[in-house]
Amino acid sequence: MRGAVLHAPGDVRVEQLEDPRVVEPTDAVVRASATCVCGSDLWPYRGINEVTEPTPIGHEYCGIVEEVGSDVTTVRPGQFVIVPFIASDGTCAHCRAGYQSACAHRVGVTGAQAELLRVPHADGTLVATPEVPSAELLPSLLTLSDVxxxxxxxxxxxxxxxxxxxxxxxxxxxxxxxxxxxxxxxxxxxxxxxxxxxxxxxxxxxxxxxxxxxxxxxxxxxxxxxxxxxxxxxxxxxxxxxxxxxxxxxxxxxxxxxxxxxxxxxxxxxxxxxxxxxxxxxxGPAPVRRFLPDLIDRVWSGTIDPGRVFDLTLPLDQAAEGYRAMDERRAVKALLTP
Amino acid sequence: MRGAVLHAPGDVRVEQLEDPRVVEPTDAVVRASATCVCGSDLWPYRGINEVTEPTPIGHEYCGIVEEVGSDVTTVRPGQFVIVPFIASDGTCAHCRAGYQSACAHRVGVTGAQAELLRVPHADGTLVATPEVPSAELLPSLLTLSDVxxxxxxxxxxxxxxxxxxxxxxxxxxxxxxxxxxxxxxxxxxxxxxxxxxxxxxxxxxxxxxxxxxxxxxxxxxxxxxxxxxxxxxxxxxxxxxxxxxxxxxxxxxxxxxxxxxxxxxxxxxxxxxxxxxxxxxxxGPAPVRRFLPDLIDRVWSGTIDPGRVFDLTLPLDQAAEGYRAMDERRAVKALLTP
Missing domain, CATH: 3.40.50.720 (NAD(P)-binding Rossmann-like Domain)
Incomplete structure (x- = not known):
């Protein structure tokens, strides 16, 4: 698959990477419908956070479930899901209190500016939409994964x-x-x-x-x-x-x-x-998972249209231009299509 | 009247001072039934807060209203009142929101380890008890002014x-x-x-x-x-x-x-x-006034007995010993009787 890799400040490249696979029985692999560049991606891009080695980047993602591990029960291949930027087990005390971003077994999503993504704790993390959405809903649904x-x-x-x-x-x-x-x-x-x-x-x-x-x-x-x-x-x-x-x-x-x-x-x-x-x-980091059912409803019903923040849409291969445009404040937010 | 004055770190003296009087029409003068030493009085006593000149000290107080200014309508001479450690006008936006300690016209009470105390903004500050309390309720009622x-x-x-x-x-x-x-x-x-x-x-x-x-x-x-x-x-x-x-x-x-x-x-x-x-x-500094009606009820009905924190009672003249005992952690809190 292709995915964006940050090599050094200012140096983002889309490269051929190994396809992610289900490793744990609680994993899912999701194929991107859309991904994007986050303001927080600019911290390492600008060298304010150190970049020590080439690192797959990105953490905002939605798409179609491709494969699930044997323990996954709440989502199945073919469903469209939102991927919060922190994976959470859904069962610990913090998750039950609605603070999934502080989950005792949390895993930060990374490498999501890519065609495929492995998501740990699929049951505690992913939320499926009622159906596979139409293309015009994609930008708004994508924003639910983080921004x-x-x-x-x-x-x-x-x-x-x-x-x-x-x-x-x-x-x-x-x-x-x-x-x-x-x-x-x-x-x-x-x-x-x-x-x-x-x-x-x-x-x-x-x-x-x-x-x-x-x-x-x-x-x-x-x-x-x-x-x-x-x-x-x-x-x-x-x-x-x-x-x-x-x-x-x-x-x-x-x-x-x-x-x-x-x-x-x-x-x-x-x-x-x-x-x-x-x-x-x-x-703190938003407990995205807590809000997803409600926010999906609001997008699905047309009550909110947060996808309007995307003022630049590029193919994934041009991720570097998305970073540049946001860094130079020419764009509010860049959506990347796989 | 007699009142405690902090002359320098470690040096508290009870001296003859001028009687406070009603200055503004919104003032009240209250005669002490009991006052006490606060943990925060120990900051200047220990020299952690600077002491630049002899300063009347103390801010926890309850007693009998002696005199009120011409604009005061909610308390009258003869009533027993609790004096919060910050005087508040009771009418500004912060007071109305229950943050009387951030009142736009707040005045910090000081010089309350004394026989008499002038209280500004009497209507917005003082709360009277249903009747003049018996002696055994005094310690608990006194705690409501701050601690x-x-x-x-x-x-x-x-x-x-x-x-x-x-x-x-x-x-x-x-x-x-x-x-x-x-x-x-x-x-x-x-x-x-x-x-x-x-x-x-x-x-x-x-x-x-x-x-x-x-x-x-x-x-x-x-x-x-x-x-x-x-x-x-x-x-x-x-x-x-x-x-x-x-x-x-x-x-x-x-x-x-x-x-x-x-x-x-x-x-x-x-x-x-x-x-x-x-x-x-x-x-922050507690908005004492917000809680007073409820807390007076709880003390008056015998539901709570916060006066148990006083493990030392001294005449006002021995205020210096109250400070010493608290400074050396021989006492939790010293009550002073006028």
Whole structure:
């Protein structure tokens, strides 16, 4: 099969690789219908995370089950499934509590920008759609494997409730789908922080009621202005830098929540800041599996259309161009077709 | 009147001071029935917080209203009131949301180890008991001005719910009343972390089901052992050091909550730790006013007896001995009678 391999910062190549096979009786092998490039793939691509050897890359995936191990009972060959970016056993205490991304036997999906993918813990991980979907549903279903579920978790972790005022820090695909998630969860006012006109339009399309272009101190001041000096009820931190976390905390009212889903790079928080702001903090890698049945329903019924975040579609062989376009912010998110 | 003044680390003197008077029409002046020494008073007493000039000290207080300003409508002279350690206007957005300790016009109470106390924002701050209480209720009612309400907030902020397993880090008065709070909120199992036998007995009396004497890595390992490797559902951090916060976070299950109420000294948290542990964090100065009506009911009806944390009672004139006894851990908490 063909698959994308990161050789060094800036050097992604699609190569001929060995076909993955069922190894454990709990495995499944899934053939890609679509895959894509994640903002977090850019950390190693940019050399911010070290690349020590050629590494198959990618972790967002959906497709048709090709083969299952002898213990797999919940999915069967021919079904279309969403693959969360973390495989989970579905039976441990953390899985049962809905924190499948902290599963005691979790396995991070990798090498998913490829034609075939081996998925461990198939029963605890995969969720099948009612039928094999039509092509136009593919982009939206693909987002459920990570980016949409991550935006959703940001909103849930921030404690978004009907009627709230919500601010979203970050206008990448996760932030944009955080806007959509907040809208679905009933937020009355959604302030998207973005200085890029095409992303502002997407945010507005997903339900943003206000756009704030300022950042840092000025961004915080704008949120305070827009909320009569009170701060937002809930803030979604969808970047992962020290600056974005600080901005999120300072934009939140006392007792309000910050949901953070950007993989933290250099984020340090002092006890004093949390103590004095009285902000609730919750985040981490999204427990995608918890949200899948609900999110599949919302996509299947046409209630949400998160696939709109893809503004570039390329054949898998041109994965390198997808990385370049996202790195240079020419594209919000690149979908790859096998 | 007489009142305690901190002159320098280790140097508390009770002196003749000017009587406080009503200054603003929203003020009340309250005559002490009882006051006490707080663990947080020990920070400046020990010189960890700087002492630059002689400062009237103390912030836990209850007593009889002596005089009210012309705008005060909810309390009147002769009533017995609890004085939260932060005065709040009761009308701003933060107060209305139940975060009175973040009130837009908050005033920290100080100089409360004294015979008389001026309380600003009397209507938004003071809560009167049904009648003037008998002497035996005084210690328990006094705890509601800070220490009991702070333990309660730790439990609420940690998200304690019926049936949960809760761990409490810190065996000072706040930690001990955190145990009592968790029990009142329905926790099934309460693990108190303490190596001091008299405090262990108090913890058990307040509802602790398990005692862990280990600290740091070993303490975390013990909590994991006691919870089948899962971690506690909720952890109350009642100390305020980097070590105690780290221990609290690492003792909590993914998705579980840490409620922290110890004033942080040198607490730094990395985004990575919060991201990877998926622990919810919430804390700050307790919004005492929010909890007062409920907590007064519980004391008045004899449901709770938090006054048991006082193991030393002294006349106000001997405040210095109260500080010494707590500093040397000879006493859990010292009550001062005027």
């Amino acid at each position: 949409m579920a991550t935006g959703w978790f940001a909103a849930v972790a921030a404690g978004v409730q009907p009627g709230m005022t919500v601010a979203v820090v970050g206008d990448g695909a996760v932030g944009l789908l955080g806007v959509l998630s907040a809208a679905q969860l009933g937020a009355e006012r959604i302030i998207a922080m973005s200085r890029h006109e095409p992303r502002q339009r997407l945010a507005t399309g997903f339900g943003a009621t206000d756009i704030v272009t300022e950042r840092g101190d000025e961004g915080v001041a704008r949120i305070r202005d827009l909320t009569d000096g009170v701060g937002a009820d809930a803030v979604l931190e969808c970047v992962g830098t020290g600056e974005s976390m600080d901005q999120a905390i300072r934009s939140t009212r006392p007792g309000g929540g910050v949901g953070f889903v950007g993989v933290p790079h250099g984020v340090e928080i002092t006890g004093r800041q949390l103590f004095s702001t009285m902000v609730r903090l919750h985040g | 009991m309400a702070t333990g309660w907030f730790a439990a609420v902020a940690a998200g304690v719910q019926p049936g949960m397993t809760v761990a409490v880090v810190g065996d000072g008065a706040v930690g001990l009343l955190g145990v009592l709070s968790a029990a009142q909120l329905g926790a099934e199992r309460i693990i108190a972390m303490s190596r001091h036998e008299p405090r262990q007995r108090l913890a058990t009396g307040f509802g602790a089901t398990d005692i862990v004497t280990e600290r740091g890595d070993e303490g975390v390992a013990r909590i994991r052992d006691l919870t089948d490797g899962v971690g506690a559902d909720a952890v109350l951090e009642c100390v305020g050091t980097g070590e105690s916060m780290d221990q609290a976070i690492r003792s909590t299950r993914p998705g579980g909550g840490v409620g922290f109420v110890g004033v942080p000294h040198g607490v730094e948290i990395t985004g990575r730790q919060l991201f990877s542990t998926m622990v919810r964090l919430h804390g």
